[in-house]
Amino acid sequence: METQIAGKVHCYHCGEDCNTVSIQLNDKAFCCEGCKIVYSLLNKSGLCEYYDLNQNPGVNQKIAVRQGKFNFLQDEKIMQQLISFKDETQSHVTLYLPQIHCSSCLWLLDNLSKLNENVISSKVNFVRKEVEIVFDHTKFSLEQVAVLLTSIGYEPYISLNDLGKKKPRVSxxxxxxxxxxxxxxxxxxxxxxxxxxxxxxxxxxxxxxxxxxxxxxxxxxxxxxxxxxxxxxxxxxxxxxxxxxxxxxxxxxxxxxxxxxxxxxxxxxxxxxxxxxxxxxxxxxxxxxxxxxxRLSFDRDYTSYFPIAVSVLKDNREIPTALPDVKVGDTLLIHNEELIPADGIVTRGHGYIDYSFVTGESIPVTKEMGEIVYAGGKQKGANIELLVIKEVAQSYLTKLWNNGDSQKKERQGKKSFxxxxxxxxxxxxxxxxxxxxxxxxxxxxxxxxxxxxxxxxxxxxxxxxxxxxxxxGNVLRILSRNGFYLRNAETIEEIAKVDSVVFDKTGTLTNAHKHDIEYIGEKISKETEQQIAALASQSNHPLSRSLADFLGKNTASKVYNFKEKTGKGTSGLIGNHNVAIGSSEFVTGYKSAHEEGTRVYVSIDKHFIGYFTFKNHYRQIESCIDQLKNKVSLSVISGDNASEKSALGKIFGSNSKLLFNQKPDDKLAYIQSLQKNGKTVMMLGDGLNDAAALMQSDVGVAITDDSNNFTPASDAILEAGKLNKLAGFIRICxxxxxxxxxxxxxxxxxxxxxxxxxxxxxxxxxxxxxxxxxxxxxxxxxxxxxxxxxxxxxx
Structure with a gap:
């Protein structure tokens, strides 16, 4: 039977809500065809014990992996740098799988040989989220290993940094x-x-x-x-x-x-x-x-963020090319959810570029043909073609990184008491x-x-x-067990001296991938909500996706005459009604003056009925801030506009300083001004735009939703879900x-x-x-x- 909680049907594989129960197999419901395929594969191989170890242990499969994504693993030069051992028949490779999270993952990955007989053995390092795989390379390629892992929900994260020095291990x-x-x-x-x-x-x-x-x-x-x-x-x-x-x-x-x-x-x-x-x-x-x-690497650079290879278009063919080999004048094909590795000009397609990691802005920006796109952004939507104007090592992203690196403190001068x-x-x-x-x-x-x-x-x-x-050593162990990982023991003493705590907003205090959505306007029926959801489901724009999830994604209703104007909005015929969602100008024909926050306007049959407001989803930090208020000075510096000033003012109080529209240099200057006034500063941030400030601060803390994924160079890494324990961490230190x-x-x-x-x-x-x-x-x-x-x- 499908998992059902409070009247909602949940996916048997990953546990997410099923907005339709039409996707079923063996009396089990699935949220998408991807989860159904993974279950079918495990069931066929006799590995359904995977579901007995933990409830809904799988990883959501709604976003399909692009065919040919791992073609770069056919490159002999890349393979030699990834494979740790090779003889006449066997190859050994260690891959990082960020999706590993429970004992079911451990059990399944240890049994890869049952899924494919060409996998000789597999051994999981649960702490490091790595799997060491031995396979028969005469019958099974490294690319096929990556595809196999991806097919069961464990897509390997392979970065440019993997071609260089490996993570340090205990001696x-x-x-x-x-x-x-x-x-x-x-x-x-x-x-x-x-x-x-x-x-x-x-x-x-x-x-x-x-x-x-x-x-x-x-x-x-x-x-x-x-x-x-x-x-x-x-x-x-x-x-x-x-x-x-x-x-x-x-x-x-x-x-x-x-x-x-x-x-x-x-x-x-x-x-x-x-x-x-x-x-x-x-x-x-x-x-x-x-x-x-x-277990963690703190001194990371841009190569940890970049993929190993990118698709270069030559003679109308898509050729996987290692990033160091990308030259000025090459045309890159950037797919949905792919990183832009070098500064370039859009030559084909429409870009929805998510710069949240680089600038802190959570809403993607629109880029048309002829406009410059900077490295570090992610494309959200259909494929675009990009003409490289700067090499990877000279891009805006690497310059921003190196600017932060140049501010790194001389820690050797600091000695323990x-x-x-x-x-x-x-x-x-x-x-x-x-x-x-x-x-x-x-x-x-x-x-x-x-x-x-x-x-x-x-x-x-x-x-x-x-x-x-x-x-x-024991305090380091206790803190890491609670999601707070320090670079070294000296960081404990630095935290103990902190008397000023500075927060970045986007991605630190807020979850960049979640929004609090509210509808304002004429009362609408459930049927109208489903029509809006059906239209929103057709678009790849992040706001449309969030709106579709909020209303309950509707893929059953047919949308006819679907039209999308890049960066403006979408429209379509659903049932007997013409529905349009998007900006004020797109929906109503005029621009809204003094618009506060982010809005998506809605019209039915060309009649404006209201709008949805999108506000940042704040993490549960109120109790933590209350504990810190009377002990340290608090500040918020954000690259976003001041639309959230009132909400932040309620959380932080009148004695805290709130600064908005702050560029990376502004954040750095603010940290330096506090230090000149004798403050010992802890800075918490998540993006590359925070790198310079993180390095300049006495204690730089990188906030991450995945502690093993890429974070700017820092003194500590804090799991985002444990931010509410920050006051306790400081007291322990x-x-x-x-x-x-x-x-x-x-x-x-x-x-x-x-x-x-x-x-x-x-x-x-x-x-x-x-x-x-x-x-x-x-x-x-x-x-x-x-x-x-x-x-x-x-x-």
Missing amino acids: RKMIFQLGVAGFCFANVMLMSFPEYLGLEKSEQYLQYFFRYINLVLALPVFFYSSQPFYVSAWGSLKQKFLNIDAPIVLAIFVTFFRSLYEVLTSTGSGYFDSMTGIVFFMLIGRVLQDRTYQ VHSLSRYFTIILFSIALVTAAYWAFVDPTKIWSSVTAILIVACPCALLLSNTFTN KLNKQIVIASFILSIIYNIIGLSFAVQGNLSPLIAAILMPSSSLSIILLTFGASNLLSKYEL
């Missing part, structure tokens, strides 16, 4: 280093039990045996697992800056060489357990932190060591070496680094510093206890073995517990 080397450190640490602790328990003299040969085993186990930790700290410390010293890793490296060196001396001279067992423990716990924090934010604490900690530590050495020089010179090295071992700032690394300081105070207590023994020159291996792990474990428990409790309270 495998660091994982191996962590594994080596963990293995050696556990075994050194085990081999140290004879020392902890105090063996009898008759069994002391075992002590010497275990000491040398510990030495052997410590060698790979010292020379291999500790490398990340050596590299970091050396890099900071070259920059004449003492970072947190420098004293850590000093502690590792002192611990290792002190232990080496004791073992070789048979004067003690050393502190190999402490040294390996330091490295092991430090690496855990580093890996945890890296895994949190390396932990580095300042570490510097003071190191100074105090060295001072205590010098005073202790001077004291024992007069009292008992034989204790100088043992007391000084014991101080450097016990009082190393590893607990400080642990508290910061583990707290930041502010409290993060307090957790770090609290855990640091705890570590100081441990250090005082250890130092009280160390300065006396009588610190035993047993006390060191107890202090080091207990300090580290308590820090881990405190940071994880506090940050998890905080997230439950704030989110």
Whole structure:
């Protein structure tokens, strides 16, 4: 049976409303032929278990994929750059599928071999929304793989950026280093039990045996697992800056060489357990932190937005051409929903160009033959032909991007407060060591070496680094779990300093693809509504599509004598009535003065009956704004006109600043003016027109409806649906510093206890073995517990 909720029939495949129940198969209703075809394909292959895992798990198939869309995958040069491995029969390729969203997707894509026997295997990376496919290229091409995925609702997103450097992944080397450190640490602790328990003299040969085993186990930790700290410390010293890793490296060196001396001279067992423990716990924090934010790529450029190839017309033939090969003078064929990759002049057809990503304007603009179209827009409607006047790398889009990139801040100059604490900690530590050495020089010179090295071992700032690394790592994990992905741990501290929040409007506060529609005019019957819906359904204009969806798309009624005037409106004969919808001039014959917002006028039999108003659909942000009002200053800067000023004024209040008709340079200048007044600015935007302002701001947050799709370079990525949690995210980042300081105070207590023994020159291996792990474990428990409790309270 079809899915039915509150009297409405819902598509069995994707769950969307079925405005007609005439599309059926096996007593199941579908919203379109595309969804019906996908169900039929899965049913034929015995894969209908897909629908048992989740209700309506499929992706809507109303927009048909153009035939020949993946012809560019026949290009050998492109194939070589996409395929990761190839032998005589098999090819391996990894494709990004943004439609992956649930366990049904995972199950279906793991069973691609059942849909086509030429697919040898498929493996899904759910977090990265990628599928690795192994196929028999002697019988099945890469193009056919893309077509197969598209046919079941998972069209691969293949961008120009895929031909270059791949997304960064967590370092495998660091994982191996962590594994080596963990293995050696556990075994050194085990081999140290004879020392902890105090063996009898008759069994002391075992002590010497275990000491040398510990030495052997410590060698790979010292020379291999500790490398990340050596590299970091050396890099900071070259920059004449003492970072947190420098004293850590000093502690590792002192611990290792002190232990080496004791073992070789048979004067003690050393502190190999402490040294390996330091490295092991430090690496855990580093890996945890890296895994949190390396799933996303923040430093993206225009190649991430552009497709790999475009259709070039030569000798009346459509030839797929790689974008780098497109030259000035080429004629491009741009299909519906395709991106315009280079500046050009329309030579055939009518353009409805959606520039929302570039300018922030949500309503497409009309372009006639002879007019210039800029790169970055999307064609909404029938095919157009475009004469390229600038190469891809010289287009308006790339210049706008590069303008933003030139404003990128020198983040290297910003140092964590932990580095300042570490510097003071190191100074105090060295001072205590010098005073202790001077004291024992007069009292008992034989204790100088043992007391000084014991101080450097016990009082190393590893607990400080642990508290910061583990707290930041866990906070990064908590935020990402809630749809807020930060570039790195330093961004947490920058967010904690924010005292001014600036919002872009279109696509950030509003959903660029949704409108709130209201009818104003004479009362109309249900039949008239269906006639208007039938006419609107015939047009590809975004406003007509929105109106058709609002009224309930009607494809059953026949429209005769259909006419469409580009950018003006449409008309047609439905039943016995002549219906027209469009601009005021098209419908009524005169232009409307002082028209507020966007309107679609309607006439029946040349009699004007009213109009539909289209207003921006605002996200649920009222509670978030209310929480932010009294804590930070708020601003809205928009590329749109001021038609929404009153609506925004109600949400943000009279104390907030609202600016409209703002160009990219205006947004950048506004951010700079706030910073000159001493403000720490967080900017939230979604389009390329926001790129310069995002980069200039202290914290640039890209708002996206798809966290894995293209976003401007930023410090953070926030899923649009989680914008209402922004106030909670900021509070968590502010409290993060307090957790770090609290855990640091705890570590100081441990250090005082250890130092009280160390300065006396009588610190035993047993006390060191107890202090080091207990300090580290308590820090881990405190940071994880506090940050998890905080997230439950704030989110």
